[in-house]
Amino acid sequence: xxxxxxxxxxxxxxxxxxxxxxxxxxxxxxxxxxxxxxxxxxxxxxxxxxxxxxxxxxxxxxxxxxxxxxxxxxxxxxxxxxxxxxxxxxxxxxxxxxxxxxxxxxxxxxxxxxxxxxxxxxxxxxxxxxxxxxxxxxxxxxxxxxxxxxxxxxxxxxxxxxxxxxxxxxxxxxxxxxxxxxxxxxxxxxxxxxxxxxxxxxxxxxxxxxxxxxxxxxxxxxxxxxxxxxxxxxxxxxxxxxxxxxxxxxxxxxxxxxxxxxxxxxxxxxxxxxxxxxxxxxxxxxxxxxxxxxxxxxxxxxxxxxxxxxxxxxxxxxxxxxxxxxxxxxxxxxxxxxxxxxxxxxxxxxxxxxxxxxxxxxxxxxxxxxxxxxxxxxxxxxxxxxxxxxxxxxxxxxxxxxxxxxxxxxxxxxxxxxxxxxxxxxxxxxxxxxxxxxxxxxxxxxxxxxxxxxxxxxxxxxxxxxxxxxxxxxxxxxxxxxxxxxxxxxxxxxxxxxxxxxxxxxxxxxxxxxxxxxxxxxxxxxxxxxxxxxxxxxxxxxxxxxxxxxxxxxxxxxxxxxxxxxxxxxxxxxxxxxxxxxxxxxxxxxxxxxxxxxxxxxxxxxxxxxxxxxxxxxxxxxxxxxxxxxxxxxxxxxxxxxxxxxxxxxxxxxxxxxxxxxxxxxxxxxxxxxxxxxxxxxxxxxxxxxxxxxxxxxxxxxxxxxxxxxxxxxxxxxxxxxxxxxxxxxxxxxxxxxxxxxxxxxxxxxxxxxxxxxxxxxxxxxxxxxxxxxxxxxxxxxxxxxxxxxxxxxxxxxxxxxxxxxxxxxxxxxxxxxxxxxxxxxxxxxxxxxxxxxxxxxxxxxxxxxxxxxxxxxxxxxxxxxxxxxxxxxxxxxxxxxxxxxxxxxxxxxxxxxxxxxxxxxxxxxxxxxxxxxxxx
Numbered sequence: 001x002x003x004x005x006x007x008x009x010x011x012x013x014x015x016x017x018x019x020x021x022x023x024x025x026x027x028x029x030x031x032x033x034x035x036x037x038x039x040x041x042x043x044x045x046x047x048x049x050x051x052x053x054x055x056x057x058x059x060x061x062x063x064x065x066x067x068x069x070x071x072x073x074x075x076x077x078x079x080x081x082x083x084x085x086x087x088x089x090x091x092x093x094x095x096x097x098x099x100x101x102x103x104x105x106x107x108x109x110x111x112x113x114x115x116x117x118x119x120x121x122x123x124x125x126x127x128x129x130x131x132x133x134x135x136x137x138x139x140x141x142x143x144x145x146x147x148x149x150x151x152x153x154x155x156x157x158x159x160x161x162x163x164x165x166x167x168x169x170x171x172x173x174x175x176x177x178x179x180x181x182x183x184x185x186x187x188x189x190x191x192x193x194x195x196x197x198x199x200x201x202x203x204x205x206x207x208x209x210x211x212x213x214x215x216x217x218x219x220x221x222x223x224x225x226x227x228x229x230x231x232x233x234x235x236x237x238x239x240x241x242x243x244x245x246x247x248x249x250x251x252x253x254x255x256x257x258x259x260x261x262x263x264x265x266x267x268x269x270x271x272x273x274x275x276x277x278x279x280x281x282x283x284x285x286x287x288x289x290x291x292x293x294x295x296x297x298x299x300x301x302x303x304x305x306x307x308x309x310x311x312x313x314x315x316x317x318x319x320x321x322x323x324x325x326x327x328x329x330x331x332x333x334x335x336x337x338x339x340x341x342x343x344x345x346x347x348x349x350x351x352x353x354x355x356x357x358x359x360x361x362x363x364x365x366x367x368x369x370x371x372x373x374x375x376x377x378x379x380x381x382x383x384x385x386x387x388x389x390x391x392x393x394x395x396x397x398x399x400x401x402x403x404x405x406x407x408x409x410x411x412x413x414x415x416x417x418x419x420x421x422x423x424x425x426x427x428x429x430x431x432x433x434x435x436x437x438x439x440x441x442x443x444x445x446x447x448x449x450x451x452x453x454x455x456x457x458x459x460x461x462x463x464x465x466x467x468x469x470x471x472x473x474x475x476x477x478x479x480x481x482x483x484x485x486x487x488x489x490x491x492x493x494x495x496x497x498x499x500x501x502x503x504x505x506x507x508x509x510x511x512x513x514x515x516x517x518x519x520x521x522x523x524x525x526x527x528x529x530x531x532x533x534x535x536x537x538x539x540x541x542x543x544x545x546x547x548x549x550x551x552x553x554x555x556x557x558x559x560x561x562x563x564x565x566x567x568x569x570x571x572x573x574x575x576x577x578x579x580x581x582x583x584x585x586x587x588x589x590x591x592x593x594x595x596x597x598x599x600x601x602x603x604x605x606x607x608x609x610x611x612x613x614x615x616x617x618x619x620x621x622x623x624x625x626x627x628x629x630x631x632x633x634x635x636x637x638x639x640x641x642x643x644x645x646x647x648x649x650x651x652x653x654x655x656x657x658x659x660x661x662x663x664x665x666x667x668x669x670x671x672x673x674x675x676x677x678x679x680x681x682x683x684x685x686x687x688x689x690x691x692x693x694x695x696x697x698x699x700x701x702x703x704x705x706x707x708x709x710x711x712x713x714x715x716x717x718x719x720x721x722x723x724x725x726x727x728x729x730x731x732x733x734x735x736x737x738x739x740x741x742x743x744x745x746x747x748x749x750x751x752x753x754x755x756x757x758x759x760x761x762x763x764x765x766x767x768x769x770x771x772x773x774x775x776x777x778x779x780x781x782x783x784x785x786x787x788x789x790x791x792x793x794x795x796x797x798x799x800x801x802x803x804x805x806x807x808x809x810x811x812x813x814x815x816x817x818x819x820x821x822x823x824x825x826x827x828x829x830x831x832x833x834x835x836x837x838x839x840x841x842x843x844x845x846x847x848x849x850x851x852x853x854x855x856x857x858x859x860x861x862x863x864x865x866x867x868x869x870x871x872x873x874x875x876x877x878x879x880x881x882x883x884x885x886x887x888x889x890x891x892x893x894x895x896x897x898x899x900x901x902x903x904x905x906x907x908x909x910x911x912x913x914x915x916x917x918x919x920x921x
Contacts, residue, residue, distance in 0.1 A: 003444065004502040005743065006065065006106040012231055012241060013066045015040070016055050019229040020070050020215065021077055023053060036228050045227050052214045052225040054193070058236040059219045059487065060243075060467070060494030064099050067189050067217050072111045074187065075147050082141075082186040084150045084209060086157065088195035093119070093153045094440055095467070096191070100149070102443070116146040120156050131166040131177065139170055139180050150186070154195065157205050182210035194220040219487070233487060233531040237604050242494040243472075244511045244604045245527065248342070250335045251518045255325035260291055262308065262316045270300060270308050274324075292324050297367055312366025312459075323519040327366075332477045333381055335515050339363070339475040340389050342513045343455075346472050348393065351402040351449075354846075356500045358447050361473035362492060363457045368421045371457050372432075378477075379457075383413045386455070401449075409452045417455035443468060449500055469495040469504075475515040486527040490514055501742035513608070524607050531600055540587065540595065546579040557593035558815055559907065565591075592795050593815055602794050613789040616808040617776060622783040624830045625806065625856050628866045629776070631898055632854065635768035638842040638890075642760030644716065650759045651720045654751050655730045658744075697736045709745045711846075749845035754882050756844040757889065764842075764894045775835035776806075791835040793817065806832035816873045820853060820911045827915055829864075831855045841891050849887040851902070859919050867901035867918050874907055 008014075019036050026032055030047045037045055057063045067085075074080045087093050100117050108114050118138040134150075141148040156162065165175045174180040188211035196202055206214075216225070219233075236242050257275065264271040272291070273279040280290045284302065288295035302309045308316050316322075325331065343361045350357035363382075365371060370378035390406050397403045409416050418435030438446045439456055446453065447470055471493035493512040497505050516523050544550075546569065551562050558565075569575045574587040581587060588595045603612070622629075697705070703721075707714035724730035735744075756762060772781040775791060789796070793811030795818070801810050802824050812818045812833070821833065832854050840848040853869040870888055888904055895902035901918055905911070 003105070004102050004498065005504070005746070006103055007504055008069070008106075008110055010062065012057075012235075012239070013062050013069070016057060016066045016229045016231070017070050017073055020053070020055065021073055023228065024078055033226050033228070040229055042227055042230055045224060048225050050225055051211075052216060054216045054218075054221060054224050054227045056221060056224075056227065056230045056232075057217065057219065058231055058233050058242070058494075059491035060496070061231055061236050061241050063191070063217050063219075064096060065103070067191075067215065068100070068103060068107065068115070070215070071115075071147055071149065071187070071189070072107055072113065075113070076111065080187055080212065081144075081147045082184045083147065083189060084152065084181065084186045084211065085189045085191065086152055086154070086196075086206070087191045088154045090153055090155070091440075092191060093151060096151060098441055098443065100151075112145075114146040116141060116143060116148045117151065118148065119151045120161065122156070122159070122161070129164075129166060131170060131180070132161065135177055135180060136170060139174075139184055150181070154202055158202055162205065178205070178208040182208065185210075185212050187212050188214045190214060190216045191218065192220075193218045194222050197222060219491075220485070234600060236494075237531055238601050240506065241496070243496060244606075245490055245494075245524075246511045246513050246606055246608045247524045247527075248338055248513060248515045248608045249518055249521050249523065250331060250338060250515065252325055252328070252331055255323070256518050258324055259321040260288065260324050261321045262318055265303060265305055265308060265318055267305060270303050288324070294328055295324055297369070298327055314366070323517075326517050326519055329377070329381075331517055332378065333385070335475055335477055335517065336363070336382055336385055339473050339513070339515050340385060343473050344389060344393055347454075348397075348402060351405060352398075352400070356401070356449060357497055357505070358449055358454065358470055358500065359472040359497075360446070360454050360456065360468055360470045361475065362471050363455065363475045363477055365457055365459065365477050368459065371419050372421065379417075382417065382455075386416065387413055405449070405452065416452050417457065418453050419457040421459055444502075447498070447500075447502070467492050467495055470497045471495075471512070472497070472510075473513045473515070476517075476520075485530060486523060487530050490527065501746065503742075503746060524605060528600055528605055531605065540581060540584045542581060542584060544581045546575050546581060554591050554594045558591060589798055592797070593818075602796075603790055614786040615789040615792060615811055616786045617783060618806055618808060619783050619785070621804070621806050621830045622776075625832060625854065628854055628856055628900070629774070629832075630771050630781075631866075631900065632839060632868060632895075633771050633774050634766050634898075635770065636764040636842070636894065637767050638844065639763045639765050640760045640844075641763065647759055648716060648720055648723075650751075650755065651717070651748075652724055652730075654748055655720065655724060658747055658751075659730055659735075697741070699733070699736060702732070702736045702741060705741055706744060709741070710748060749847070750883065751845075753843060753845035753847060753886050756886060762844065762890065762893055764897055775838035776832075787835060791838075792833040797822075804828050804830050806830060814871070814873050816871045816905070816907060817852065820869070820871060820905075823911045825912055825915050827857050827859065827919060829856045829858050834868075841894055843887050843890040847883075847887065849891055851891060855915070855918075857915060857918060865901070865918050867903055868895055869903050869905055869911075869914070871905040872907070 019040060022036050022039075023029070023032050030049075033047050033053075037043075055066070057066060071080075071083050085096065087096055097117070097119065100115055104115060118134045118141075120132050120134050138148055138150045162177045164177075167175075169175045170180045174183060186209070188206070188209055190196060190206075193216035196206065231241075237244070260272055260274050262270055263273045263279065269281045269283050271279065271281050272288075274291055278291060282288070282290075282300045284300055287297065287299040297311075299311045300308060301311045306317070310316065314322070339361055343359060346359045350359055365378060367378070370376060372379075387410065390410055394403065394406050394410075397406060418439055419432075420436050420439045435453075438451075438453060439458075445451055446468065474490065474493050476489070490512060493514075497510060499505055514523070546566070551565060554560070554565055555562075566575070566579065568590060569587060570577065572586050572590055574581065574583045574590060576582050703714055703718055706712075707717055710717075721730070721732040725732065752759070773779040776784055776787060778784060789809070789811050792807065793813045795812050797810040797812070797818065799810060799822070801807060801821065805821060810818070810821050812821055817833065834851060834854055837850060839850040841850065843849050851868050851870045853871065855867050855869065857865040857867070859865065868891075870891070872884075892902045901921070903914055903918070905914060
């Protein structure tokens with residue numbers, strides 16, 4: 001079963017790592033902090049001489065990966081080799097431990113060192129007992145081939161295990177864990193810092209560790225201390241570092257405004273009232289059926305004079321309210337059905353792809369007995385609804401993997417779902433233990449396509465410390481009365497997904513579907529407010545002067561100068577003669593790329609019921625572009641023509657170059673020697689040179705799988721492996737595992753694309769005469785009335801479009817596209833922005849490509865000219881990535897065969913000049 005394929009080149013993560021490294025580049029810490037903050041555009045932060053440094057990264061952007069990489073980089077740069085990672089809860093500790101195990105080989109490959117991991121587990125010990133072995137091993141660690149990391153949670157830090165003095169000491173000097181750890185001079189990393197308030201006793205225990213310095217990583221901070229890096233929620237959403245969010249609000253007509261409020265708390269019993277002026281005092285253990293019969297399973301679990309706890313885990317303070325109808329079973333059933341509908345839409349799409357994605361759905365419930373126990377009514381309904389849904393799907397499902405996956409699910413519905421609840425920890429049921437292990441600890445197994453489990457039930461126990469990249473649906477079957485951060489709520493599903501080979505996917509079209517009831521109808525409004533709340537630095541205000549700051553902002557997106565900007569804004573009455581801003585809306589309309597930075601991208605977070613913005617098509621223009629549109633929409637396949645010897649030589653060269661990145665099947669023997677030096681015990685671990693090779697796939701399986709995935713002849717691949725084995729330059733037997741197989745496929749596909757012009761000649765052949773439907777036509781070839789606006793651009797302009805532009809409104813994705821659309825050129829009969837993902841031209845390596853514009857021109861003699869345009873907002877083709885250039889070269893080959901001009905437009909190439917070049921050719 002393949003491991004996660006971690007990537008080390010994500011810009012936002014590397015920037016966070018570099019910010020910490022820069023902190024210690026000179027001995028002047030204050031100056032270093034100031035320089036790092038200036039580089040990261042962090043303002044209004046005063047230096048604090050407290051040895052604490054903060055890194056703010058939003059949920060789902062790889063915080064744990066970032067601080068783990070930081071540990072290795074600090075070791076490389078400054079020889080720091082001892083680290084303590086402190087987390088607030090056992091759930092987060094479990095997730096962190098799981099990450100350390102999954103990423104172990106990745107960091108060995110990158111740094112040549114391993115992470116020696118230690119954890120302190122609960123032990124019944126006393127002052128006369130033994131100091132925990134893990135503490136001893138951590139403190140004695142002396143392996144230069146690894147860094148040592150101690151993982152502890154807040155509960156352990158505050159426990160007697162840490163407070164006690166031990167009869168059996170360490171180094172004949174330390175009888176207390178705090179003293180022993182202080183001696184290691186470790187770097188302390190704190191995860192979720194908002195859980196560690198400085199006024200609490202936990203912070204005093206943190207200080208006893210006497211860390212070399214403290215790095216705090218989190219999405220939420222009560223107050224900053226030397227903030228070094230700030231990846232805001234807005235950046236994370238707008239830069240597509242996380243999924244978008246769609247909210248599904250389940251309405252209920254009766255009782256939408258009903259509430260039960262905690263009116264008062266006293267020593268004896270809490271007092272509740274409702275919207276009908278009913279009032280009841282409830283004792284501990286008493287249920288709420290006095291208000292509504294269907295609340296007979298919701299009761300008061302515990303309370304004090306400040307807060308009370310309901311049986312569903314929700315905490316209430318005085319004057320907190322909840323809607324009783326949120327606890328109605330009929331509402332829960334409707335939400336389950338809605339969630340299943342969306343799940344199977346995604347599942348059918350994702351599991352029908354060549355490279356598959358397994359979607360998961362998460363259900364938050366309040367009543368454990370409704371899922372576990374004799375009267376598990378919620379589970380019974382879920383299984384019944386799921387069975388009906390799968391049977392319905394099978395009626396309309398083509399033969400293939402997905403159909404078999406559905407059939408396997410029907411064989412035992414109980415295996416499709418699982419649950420985790422804190423009370424499960426004491427349950428010895430083998431099936432429940434398996435569920436918990438998959439959900440909490442084994443992400444790989446949960447994401448395996450061999451495993452049909454994809455629905456998870458839990459209480460809010462999983463709201464922090466647990467996430468899975470492939471959660472696409474979260475169904476909140478019970479609303480909570482207390483105000484919880486909406487960002488925190490959706491956090492379990494924000495991480496970008498991975499495919500079946502565990503490769504991270506960066507497509508900007510992924511959404512988390514979040515299901516709530518009508519009592520949270522303002523969910524999206526609140527979520528957007530939370531996302532945008534930090535972004536006010538460049539906020540426009542009436543009466544502001546259009547100064548250097550605003551000019552710089554505009555010039556960063558538009559190829560203009562200050563005089564032109566002033567003239568344009570004065571002309572549209574956005575500013576007056578003295579450069580005072582008098583109309584914010586007109587200024588934003590004129591330069592949206594500059595001033596939309598402080599706002600969430602359109603449709604990144606939205607209500608599912610909101611009507612998607614459409615753009616109307618000028619149907620009368622279609623007749624002039626019909627021939628071109630149908631020509632470029634022909635179904636074609638890519639044909640390689642290669643000399644076998646040339647291909648063989650390139651494949652062999654690739655294997656030799658890339659083999660150091662492959663995962664070997666080797667088992668090494670490690671030996672540890674104990675010595676006494678200057679009265680201190682030291683342990684040293686070394687890896688023996690002798691190893692044995694463990695085959696996880698046999699050669700035939702490996703070869704045939706590789707042939708199928710790459711679409712290449714198995715005999716050619718075998719010949720390459722055989723010749724390299726004879727040359728003793730590559731031994732395939734050392735890499736017969738699924739991880740190496742997937743890595744080979746991924747990297748060789750990219751190698752094929754980047755070197756296609758050296759390896760073979762390419763051509764395209766038509767394989768189907770069927771063209772319609774397309775993004776702008778129906779299956780009969782008739783032009784549509786409208787299409788989704790997001791298919792032609794995420795930015796819009798209220799300016800009327802040119803008569804020859806196919807769409808009635810202007811939508812675009814970049815400044816160069818906006819300029820092309822607005823250019824009014826008399827020789828252009830009709831032109832269009834090609835909808836996203838509409839052409840999908842196949843290119844080498846299994847990738848696809850789609851250009852930006854299609855033009856129809858007519859010269860002075862009445863001759864018609866066609867051309868397709870790819871617009872790139874870069875100054876030189878040298879600034880294009882090699883794979884981008886190759887995709888464009890492939891498209892040029894296709895259009896050359898179709899006898900259609902294809903042109904690559906760079907930043908300084910005006911569209912008028914390009915049109916003239918086509919006419920002159």
